[in-house]
Amino acid sequence: MPDISRPFLSVENLTVNFPTPDGIVHATESLSYTLERGKTLGIVGESGSGKSVSSSAILGLHRYSNAIVSGQIWLDGTDLLQISDNDMRLKRGKEVAMIFQDPLSALHPYYRVGDQIAEAYRAHNTVTKKAARARTIEMLARVGIPQPDRRVDDYPHQFSGGMRQRVMIAMALINDPTLLIAxxxxxxxxxTVQAQILDLLQDLQREFNTALIMITxxxxxxxxxxxxxxxxxxGRAVEYGxxxxxxxxxxxxYTWGLIQSVPDVTxxxxxxxxxxxxxxxxxVQPPAGCAFFGRCAFSSLVPGDRCAHELPELLPIEAGHLKRCHLEDVSVMYAESVEADRVDTATVEAGAH
Amino acid sequence: MAAPLLEVKDLVMHFPVKSRGVISQTLGQVKAVDGISFTLNAGQSLGLVGESGCGKTTTGRLITRLHKPTSGQILFEGEDIANASPRQLKPIRRDIQMIFQDPYTSLNPRQTVGEIIGAPLVIHNLVPKNKRLARVQELLEIVGLSPEHYNRYPHEFSGGQRQRIGIARALTLQPKVLVADEPVSALDVSIQAQVINLMQDLQKEFNIAFLFIAHDLAIVRHFCPEIAVMYLGKIVEQAPREQLYSAPKHPYTKALLSAAPDIQQVIAGGRRERIRLTGDVPSPINPPSGCPFRTRCWKAQDICATMPPPLEPKGGAGIVACHFPENTSPEDANTPVSTARNAA
Known part of the structure; x- marks a missing residue:
């Protein structure tokens, strides 16, 4: 019976560590979040921040690696970390599906796209080849590929980048997953193609009431x-809201810095x-205090070197908005942005090494 | 006014498509760059934007003469280098250098940073051997790396630091023109701004002209006062940034801008209407007749298929190649972009 008190997806204290010859890589540390059907959660972070690792844990992709995974991942009342490999296999691609970043390396170059998509369908449904093919053509049409009955027999290299990503989306959605990780x-x-794909994902999400995790x-x-x-x-959540x-x-x-560091078109x-x-x-050797200490412009405003020695907790600042930071008065950040004095980054970076 | 530092006239680059076999036949031409002209003055920045396959990278490679153009002129300080021989090019290569997109593949992993940055000095034999190290260390310092790191290998540096090494190498010969081909698109967001600021500081300090090639409209807007938009090997609009972004004239520019995600817009309130471009960019082997954009344009009419629109002024600053341009009246030019979009 699904547990109605829990949200549709609830990730609780998820930790993923990789033992390596250099020591344990703490890729994700006690990460928690929730997501309801029909909603979109965006996960932001730079390379190596743990955003992809934590999401592949939902799909159970670490089961066959040396990763050490702990915590709980509740999807529709089931803890995905507790079920058997076989049960996970039945959910993967059916209830939870993933769209990968690079469609060229995620599609097999030797097989026709139609066969690759149909394989995902036949893995979870006992149907004839003919029925699977019909369903594949239907999905290709749904993601906006022109002449789907002809393109179904083409190979990945015959598609443009945007069309390949549509093929990936068709493959991910063919079993009507309830959770989609992009x-x-x-x-x-x-x-322009990005705008098309984002529109498509949102249309499909509305149609199938999918929960969507967008990693970017x-x-x-x-x-x-x-x-x-x-x-x-x-590896940690630093702001959530x-x-x-x-x-x-x-x-x-850090969030403030990310927003400040990108130019915009208006x-x-x-x-x-x-x-x-x-x-x-x-x-491998995460700092004792706040991981952002050293790059943070405001740590000097926090009394008593707390940023260097004490890891801040993820605490609410208002309903549904949490941050991991010792700085109490955030208004200093906004005042800073008005002054717009430019930090001499070149020397800072050189000094850090 | 003095002659421009770099002037490109009717530049064309067609790559032949050949059949396989013993006797290869030319089946067609990929019209990567199809007659473009622009000028670049000393110390200025020109941005080239467009989707993949529009010919912006090929343009950069033509100016650095990594390709030999099919036809057209590349005048550098008045001298046409379009057909120059390798021997004639060698002194010119000192003045036109390139920063590459991918800092992981553009640095030789088996050479130390000192060897990489010092290589141009060896090739051009400009600095005596015993002074090379000093110059390399000076360059490392200029780009914000520690001078004592000259003995390290590229893999010991992060992506942002590697791009700094690539910039140092491009600066070694004190060039007058730098072609930067997607210099930050391989870097993390928090690092992009560091590299952009570094390039701006260097431009001011050494009076370098930048041809800045990128697909990120926000970064190009930030870096370049003048921007050219390319589509299928042609420049379809070129204008000062203030005008290009607030009152784009070419429908393609307008569609491109509306597709760019923008945080500030969301912060200011609400998500805006997007112009949905349908379909893909047509093949540059067989581009559409007339206006190259007509197959995806919502304003296209019969004339667009028969007559290629000339690139010419249509009110305000800048030039546009369109029979039915937008924002042509002077009032439009002053309308903020959000209201212009709502009206559309």
């Missing part, structure tokens, strides 16, 4: 599609870019 689905695409490093994409946003840094609250009132200096032309100095810390 890992940087538009990063490899041009803006592009805050613009988040602004377009996400209901809630989770910002990750060095509604997209609107998070973009208009970022409360963790607004004043000569707004100086304020980069975040330095680079992210090692995940």
């Amino acid at each position: 890992d940087e689905p538009t990063t490899a695409l041009d803006v 490093h592009d805050l613009g994409v988040i602004a377009e599609v996400a209901d809630d946003v989770l910002v990750m840094y060095a 509604s997209a609107r609250a998070l973009l208009t009132k970022p409360s963790m200096p 607004g004043p032309v000569d707004r100086p870019l304020r980069p975040i100095p330095g680079s992210p810390p090692s995940l």
